[in-house]
Amino acid sequence: MLDIQQLSKRYGDFAALQDVSLQAQGGQVFGLLGPNGAGKTTLLRILATLLRPTSGRAVVAGRDVNEQPREVRQIIGVVNGGMGLPARLTGREILRSFAGFYGMASAQTEARIAELDHALELGRVLDVRAGEYSTGMRQKVVIARAVIQDPAVLILDEAASGLDIFARRTLLDWVAAARRPGRLTVYSTHVMSEAEEVCDRLAILHQGRLLAEGSQAELLDCTGTRGLEAAFFELVRQSGLSQEAATGAAYAP
Numbered sequence: 217m218l219d220i221q222q223l224s225k226r227y228g229d230f231a232a233l234q235d236v237s238l239q240a241q242g243g244q245v246f247g248l249l250g251p252n253g254a255g256k257t258t259l260l261r262i263l264a265t266l267l268r269p270t271s272g273r274a275v276v277a278g279r280d281v282n283e284q285p286r287e288v289r290q291i292i293g294v295v296n297g298g299m300g301l302p303a304r305l306t307g308r309e310i311l312r313s314f315a316g317f318y319g320m321a322s323a324q325t326e327a328r329i330a331e332l333d334h335a336l337e338l339g340r341v342l343d344v345r346a347g348e349y350s351t352g353m354r355q356k357v358v359i360a361r362a363v364i365q366d367p368a369v370l371i372l373d374e375a376a377s378g379l380d381i382f383a384r385r386t387l388l389d390w391v392a393a394a395r396r397p398g399r400l401t402v403y404s405t406h407v408m409s410e411a412e413e414v415c416d417r418l419a420i421l422h423q424g425r426l427l428a429e430g431s432q433a434e435l436l437d438c439t440g441t442r443g444l445e446a447a448f449f450e451l452v453r454q455s456g457l458s459q460e461a462a463t464g465a466a467y468a469p
């Protein structure tokens with residue numbers, strides 16, 4: 217479902233991603249775990265065809281991100297922190313317009329909105345204009361919009377950040393419940409407890425490098441630790457890298 221081979225990305229002289237190779241099967245939540253600056257967003261932006269890699273290859277559900285970006289965009293859903301919504305439209309209108317983009321028929325769209333209303337507890341979010349949303353309301357619509365066409369690959373980049381505990385709980389429960397054969401959810405986070413809760417397998421990134429990949433049990437086993445946080449520190453120690461985040465010199469996010 218996901219095949220990444222020796223992927224690298226440089227911003228000028230700075231290597232944000234270095235020679236990352238990994239594979240992930242459908243039917244699971246695959247975590248990208250790493251501190252700020254690890255390269256998670258860079259990797260996900262490449263998968264979402266928003267950024268071109270400097271070298272290497274990434275294939276999403278059989279489509280190459282460099283050679284078939286349009287096809288990739290048709291089968292992925294993306295949620296990231298900076299996504300805006302048209303302020304004058306209600307949640308329902310936003311979802312309908314996205315469904316139109318994917319060529320969904322109107323009856324199918326209404327059925328899907330009802331399904332998502334139930335799963336994500338959209339409630340009044342559907343009929344309020346986006347300009348009046350709280351952070352949690354906005355995030356619900358951003359997620360519903362990303363999955364309106366039931367994408368084969370769902371990419372969530374720090375999707376829980378900024379949510380209050382209720383919205384966060386709804387999101388994590390939904391991510392777990394949205395697992396199904398043939399769908400891959402890629403879940404990026406720097407919060408170890410979130411990764412522990414929702415991810416079946418994990419890739420641990422630090423300073424643009426892949427430190428380890430495996431199930432949680434495998435990662436704890438190979439580091440001789442009892443939790444992901446301890447496993448992360450042990451992997452950093454073994455790698456000989458410093459604990460600091462690397463930063464692109466001329467880049468201030």
Ligand SMILES: Nc1ncnc2c1ncn2[C@@H]1O[C@H](COP(=O)(O)OP(=O)(O)OP(=O)(O)O)[C@@H](O)[C@H]1O
Pocket residue numbers: 227230232250251252253254255256257258259406461462463464465466467469
């Ligand atoms: N456009 C850019 N130009 C220069 N450097 C960049 C650019 N975008 C990202 N970087 C740098 O690349 C590194 C990786 O950034 P990236 O956003 O991929 O990390 P991340 O793991 O998602 O962390 P965060 O959660 O902080 O975004 C960081 O050191 C960042 O400063």
